[in-house]
Amino acid sequence: MEFELTETQQLIRQTARDFAVKELEPGAGDREHKGEYPFELLRKMAELGLMGINVPEKWGGVEAGVVAYSLAMMEIARACASTAVTMAVSNMVAETICKYGTQEQISTHVPKITSGEYSAGAFALTEPGCGSDASALRTTAKKTDGGWIINGTKQFITSGEHAGVAVLWARTGGPGAHGITAFLVPKDTPGLKIGPEEKKMGLRASNTVSMIFEDAFLPSDAILGEEGKGFSVAMTALDGGRIGVASQANGIGQAALEAARSYSLDRKTFGKPLSEHQAIQWMLADSATELEAARLLVLQAAYLKETNKPFTKQASMAKLFATETANRVCARAFQIHGGYGYIEDYPVERYLRDARITTIYEGTSEIQRLVIARLLIKG
Numbered sequence: 001m002e003f004e005l006t007e008t009q010q011l012i013r014q015t016a017r018d019f020a021v022k023e024l025e026p027g028a029g030d031r032e033h034k035g036e037y038p039f040e041l042l043r044k045m046a047e048l049g050l051m052g053i054n055v056p057e058k059w060g061g062v063e064a065g066v067v068a069y070s071l072a073m074m075e076i077a078r079a080c081a082s083t084a085v086t087m088a089v090s091n092m093v094a095e096t097i098c099k100y101g102t103q104e105q106i107s108t109h110v111p112k113i114t115s116g117e118y119s120a121g122a123f124a125l126t127e128p129g130c131g132s133d134a135s136a137l138r139t140t141a142k143k144t145d146g147g148w149i150i151n152g153t154k155q156f157i158t159s160g161e162h163a164g165v166a167v168l169w170a171r172t173g174g175p176g177a178h179g180i181t182a183f184l185v186p187k188d189t190p191g192l193k194i195g196p197e198e199k200k201m202g203l204r205a206s207n208t209v210s211m212i213f214e215d216a217f218l219p220s221d222a223i224l225g226e227e228g229k230g231f232s233v234a235m236t237a238l239d240g241g242r243i244g245v246a247s248q249a250n251g252i253g254q255a256a257l258e259a260a261r262s263y264s265l266d267r268k269t270f271g272k273p274l275s276e277h278q279a280i281q282w283m284l285a286d287s288a289t290e291l292e293a294a295r296l297l298v299l300q301a302a303y304l305k306e307t308n309k310p311f312t313k314q315a316s317m318a319k320l321f322a323t324e325t326a327n328r329v330c331a332r333a334f335q336i337h338g339g340y341g342y343i344e345d346y347p348v349e350r351y352l353r354d355a356r357i358t359t360i361y362e363g364t365s366e367i368q369r370l371v372i373a374r375l376l377i378k379g
């Protein structure tokens, strides 16, 4: 068993860390409070290779693998979780197009995601009436001359307004998982309207909108993968996406622990720094231990994916544990800050708000438990 990182993994992590510390972190709180989408920073991240870490070089990626991706995601999320979620979805979309797309589809879209020509990619699965029960989706794709007519609404779509391309799931057949097909939808497709930006509790420097399809036309070659096989495309993409969100959550948790540690050294109560009170020490120790355990689970899932082994269960375990851990760690960091945690001058209120969604998107904690239990029982 090998715990050392390769040179490439160290390089990617250092690149992400340097960028995060110098460029992302300084304005992260301000951007989040104002709800400013960071176009320019995202373009710079693409230039550094961060939008296609596990994408082949010939499509503009850096082909550094899933462990490197996970490490980079932790570094970016530690500085700015809003930017991290945009990066996570863009990487997931680029990988999904590489895995299921035709050469034409890959060459049309993937280099534009990895180069930053597209500000992001989007993943349009969730609908107003279905989130966890993804195979109940109701958006329809009806065959017409030379293509498909799409009708329906997608909800809570990260980067939906700014993405150059979205992967869309729509019903082409009967009910259930086998009636679903995946499509590629370029920005500005006629018949596609973008809803108003959601006013979110956290991650406000990321873009979340609905995508409304009203008789939108997609050509026949917009299908991603095979007709009727779209649900498996979504599930496979989400398995990988869950490693991304688990890494993001771990990064947020690390930021919260650092903030708590630093505050506990400065702030004095009862004649000594907080860090010398056992009640605080135990909170810090629990947070550090849980974050380390989460990190190992996440990197294990990343390693399994990277080495082409089954990783669905480990990705769900990593997502479940890392996101629940991040919430506990942020809550402790907040508690350690006392009243100062509650005001915007300190970053812990942002960490707490940003961490909250990680147990929900890309599959709730309850869905992760369902996936884990099903695979466990199946044996």
Ligand code: COS
Pocket: 123, 125, 126, 131, 132, 133, 134, 135, 177, 231, 232, 233, 235, 236, 238, 239, 312, 361, 362, 363, 364, 367, 370, 371
């Ligand atoms: N990889 C590949 N294929 C998968 C898969 C996976 N991880 N999981 C399921 N599938 C396939 C199954 O093999 C099955 O195909 P066959 O009938 O050909 O064997 C098909 O998909 C349907 O699977 P299943 O019966 O398990 O589907 P369910 O409707 O029970 O849904 C859950 C399964 C709940 C796991 C799924 O709907 C899910 O992940 N929901 C959460 C969605 C989510 O994360 N949304 C967030 C969106 S992004 S913010």
